[in-house]
Amino acid sequence: MNSDRAVGAQPTASAHKRFALASPARRALLRFGLTGTAALGATAALGAVPASAAPAAPARRRPSTPQEALRELAAGNQRWSTCRERHPDESPSVRQALTSAQHPFAVILGCIDSRVPPELVFDQGLGDLMTVRSAGEVLDEAVLGSVAYGVLELDIPLVVVLGHQSCGAVKAAVTADESGDRLPAHIQYVADQIAPNIDRAKEGDARIASTIDANVRAVRTRLAGEPDLAAKVSTGKLAIVGARYDLTTQRVQRVV
Template sequence: MNIDSPAGSPQSPLPKPARRLLLRSALTGAAAVGTALAVGASPASASPRTRPRPTTPEEALRTLAAGNARWRTFREKHPDETRAVREELVSGQHPFAVVLSCVDSRVPPELVFDQGLGDLITVRSAGEVLDEAVLGSVAYGVLELDIPLILVLGHQSCGAVRAAVESDESGERLPAHIQYLADQIAPAIDHSKQGEERIDATIDANIRRVRSRLASEPDLAARVSAGRLAVVGARYELTTQLVHRVD
């Protein structure tokens, strides 16, 4: 996996900062209440960790790259699934990366990167589309759990991107809430290409756009500038199982 260098490209920030702050506060409170109800312990989103984890963007990228290498060569370790790990995680979590990926059943992040319990915060939406819930979930991982890496993971043959491109070309509306997804992806459509090349190019353009929007969020951008966070775009190839960088 060629994703070794951290990056973030600020563009226009997403709107409604007040709503984002409210959502972030709600997520923090909900996580604490959920922990207390589930295990009968004091609310906590993190606790002293006994397992080492990557603490810098570069270390996090190298760990994901190593896991993807194991996955695509059928040498998975299926780490962090033991009884000891499960017991440790009762009192808190210390994941090292947020992976924002598509909902496609063929691209589960924990498998693609050969990671286990407590290693990743995974946020999934069709076509990696951002809305307030998705943005709040990503921000929660970074701001509350001090995660050093956000990876925006698109993939080959994305159905959401295909639907957006075909709807744009035909002018036909898509059913129910699927049209919302298409509308969000539409600005990334590469009209310089035709046919399958247009769909493929749009997949990459959409990854770049989502990455840039996240990197431009004020709270996240401040961490990028300080070297505490990287926002990286990457793509998973179904044919080879390789994850590679999309700059």
């Protein structure tokens, strides 16, 4: 995945500005609650292996800038697409270290599609990525709050909006738009969010493919317009980029 350009931002109103306005004590409590120090029932885990039973793996340096994070994701995707995965950060020592803190270096906002798990696509391990997934990368308050938490509370320097080839949510939105039929239950909500991004200048499969990229751009633009995130982008501490995963090649390409 190329990493040569970050996205700017125009501020708009945001419901999750409460993260920035929270008191220090509340922010500390929130951070403690979501990172955690131990899992309930950990001492009774089946098949547990003491960390001392295996040699400690050397700690990987956490990318601290948007550019470093992009390079790490690009390298991981290269390994994945050539079947040379390393499956990093899965050792007993890493698992033990993660019981007290987490320091992910990228937020991946992706689709729920089972064929596109970010940790595999980018060949990353435990504690490396904060993944947020919704059908078609659709935004709502829960998704916005999850992305904001990663950036504002965990100081993550990169957000990637990851669409993918043959997205079922986009196809459903395009099909419903063309037929005028209503989709069942809450699926219609997803289609309604994607509908403004449909590329009606194209037909058939080309319309779906173009809409996948247009939807990624729209989600990226909306995130980049959130005031708290825009402030980070303006200082160079955060990049928000769009990308698409191709199922046929297993490669991730930038969407600009």
